Amino acid sequence: MAERFGRPVTPSGTSFYYRETDLSGLRILLYQDVSILEEDVEIHIRSGGANIFRIECRDGLPVESILEKHQDIYEFDIGIVYTSDPRPISDMLASCDFPFIIFTDRPEHCLSWYPAALCVHTEDGPEALASSILLQMAVRKAELNSMPAETPVIDWIPRLRAMARFLVKDQSVADDILARAMTEALDYVDDLASDGEVGALLVMLIERIWHREKMSRLT
Known part of the structure; x- marks a missing residue:
């Protein structure tokens, strides 16, 4: 994968261009341990156009004390939890129904608490984190997370x-992604039991197609 926007990467020996995720206008809370000295995450998220507010966390500091540093989380769109022990802050955000992504070097631990979509491995880099942020915001803004199964x-x-x-901003490209997702879904519809399962499949296919569009050959 790419280390920085615009650098070629070589999955399977082929050069690709990894397009930077457009986070323009998003307001993001970053909970980060003071022991994590790197600033790559904050710099990369800002470079995508987001406004970011960092809250420094210390081992042993109660969640309540961390919250006092910025009480009105609803001024923001989403949070990033980048701490050695993400669970206390993640649990707090979940209890507030506030969206968040966990950026961690131990995703296998997070997966016992939260869905895979909320856990990004630090080895995948800040662009993978940015992609997860945009995907979660796209689902929430479209209110797909509250669709009844029937x-x-x-x-x-x-x-x-x-x-x-929401993902691509260009309406014609977005409509093309949806059309392609619906076409691909035809191969699976007969195996699905309900309209809700078809809808969930289409969400997954839109995500996959969007990811494929982000990776394009250098020519």
């Missing part, structure tokens, strides 16, 4: 389109 597929379409348009 919702007919036709009623998923406007929200799926909103998700795609």
